[in-house]
Amino acid sequence: MLPSLFISHGSPMLALTPGPAHDFLRDLGHRYRPAAIVVVSAHWATRGLAVSTSAHPETIHDFGGFPRELYECQYPAPGEPELARRLARELNAVPAARGLDHGAWVPLSLLFPEADIPVVSLSLPTTWSSAELVELGEKLAALFRTKEGDENVLVIGSGSLTHNLSEMQEQGTPMPPWVGEFVDWVHEKLTTADREALLAWEQGPHALKNHPTPEHFQPLLVAMGAGGRAQRLHHSIEHGVLAMDVYAFA
Numbered sequence: 729m730l731p732s733l734f735i736s737h738g739s740p741m742l743a744l745t746p747g748p749a750h751d752f753l754r755d756l757g758h759r760y761r762p763a764a765i766v767v768v769s770a771h772w773a774t775r776g777l778a779v780s781t782s783a784h785p786e787t788i789h790d791f792g793g794f795p796r797e798l799y800e801c802q803y804p805a806p807g808e809p810e811l812a813r814r815l816a817r818e819l820n821a822v823p824a825a826r827g828l829d830h831g832a833w834v835p836l837s838l839l840f841p842e843a844d845i846p847v848v849s850l851s852l853p854t855t856w857s858s859a860e861l862v863e864l865g866e867k868l869a870a871l872f873r874t875k876e877g878d879e880n881v882l883v884i885g886s887g888s889l890t891h892n893l894s895e896m897q898e899q900g901t902p903m904p905p906w907v908g909e910f911v912d913w914v915h916e917k918l919t920t921a922d923r924e925a926l927l928a929w930e931q932g933p934h935a936l937k938n939h940p941t942p943e944h945f946q947p948l949l950v951a952m953g954a955g956g957r958a959q960r961l962h963h964s965i966e967h968g969v970l971a972m973d974v975y976a977f978a
Contacts, residue, residue, distance in 0.1 A: 729873065730762055731978035732865065732883040732955035734948045735835045737770075738970045740791050743801055743834045748964035749972035750838060756961065756974070757839035762882035764808050764846045766815070766868060768951075769831030770887040770944045777821040777864070778851040781812040785847065786827035803833035808846035811881075815850065818871055819864070824851075831886040854942065858927040858949050865953020883954040885947030889914060889971040890938040901968030906934040911963070911971045914948075918958035918975060926952065938969075952977055 735753070742750055771790055772778075787802045805828070816823045826849050828836070836847065856864070865883070872881040890907050903911075913932045917925045929935060929945060939945050952958065955977020962974040 729878045729978075730760060730880060730882050731976040732869070732885070732951045734885045734887070734951040734973075734975040734977070736888040736970070736972045736974065737831050737835050737886050738888060738966050738972050740794060740798055740830045740834055743837050744797060747966070749962065749966065752962045752964075752974065753835055753838035757841075760839075760882060762845060763880040764811055764848065765836070765882045765884060766811075766848050766850055767832045767836070767884045767886055768850045768852055768947045769829055770852060770947055771829040771831040772826065772849060772851045773854045773943050774851040775853065775855050777819055777853045778824045778826070779812050779815045779819070779821040780807065780826035780849040781809045781816070781823045782807045782825050782827065783809050785849065787833055788827045788829045790829045801833075801837065803828055803837050803843050805836065805840075805843040805845060805847045808848050811846070812848045815848065815871075819867060821850070826851075835884070835886055852943060852946055852950075854946065858929065858946075861946055861949040862923070862927070862953035865950040865955070868950075869954045883951065885949075885951035887944040887947035889945075889948070889973040890969060891944035892938055892940055892969055894940070895969045897968035899967055903965045903968060903971075906937055907965070907969050907971060909933040910935060910938045911973065915960060915973075918952070919960070921957070923952075948975070951975070
């Protein structure tokens with residue numbers, strides 16, 4: 729049975745720039761061969777829940793100021809309209825024509841570079857409470873892992889364990905204590921299954937400095953709800969303050 733994953737996608741340049749997180753994600757993809765992927769990205773934020781029914785989702789370059797090579801990147805994975813319509817029915821989500829934003833295609837281009845696995849994007853309903861986001865993950869797990877069997881659908885929450893872009897430093901800058909204390913706190917709460925603390929994650933040490941806005945942390949809650957016991961698969965730091973942690977929930 730597949731775990732659910734939380735992936736810190738960092739800068740869009742992750743797609744092109746070798747480094748610890750880039751190299752780890754390239755290796756990680758060899759562990760899994762899902763029939764389909766459902767991804768919740770921090771970069772498709774909506775009030776209510778929406779799901780992309782696109783059969784051929786476009787590659788969205790939703791960023792600015794990067795090298796030309798990044799804008800030339802394409803991730804032509806197919807959609808899965810039938811699965812999307814099912815999610816719309818079961819989750820009371822609004823069908824939408826939506827491509828793959830960089831929170832989706834950047835990590836997927838490293839995990840599954842052949843772009844041959846169908847991908848369905850599920851939006852991040854940022855007005856929902858932490859408990860509601862965990863419940864969304866639980867509903868996804870119930871849909872895909874029934875008494876009749878496991879449908880081999882990989883659920884991915886794509887965000888960032890820390891995400892304060894105004895504090896970014898030169899690559900190689902040491903991680904400041906206010907980042908490390910939050911990273912360690914999240915790790916402890918995840919690995920001890922302290923859901924009560926994680927539902928109130930904004931009360932963690934330096935939480936609001938690490939996340940001036942919540943959308944990059946919230947996909948972790950969906951992934952947590954969709955899986956079981958947490959295991960940190962990867963930890964590294966980019967630009968001093970972007971924790972590139974990856975967690976599996978199995």
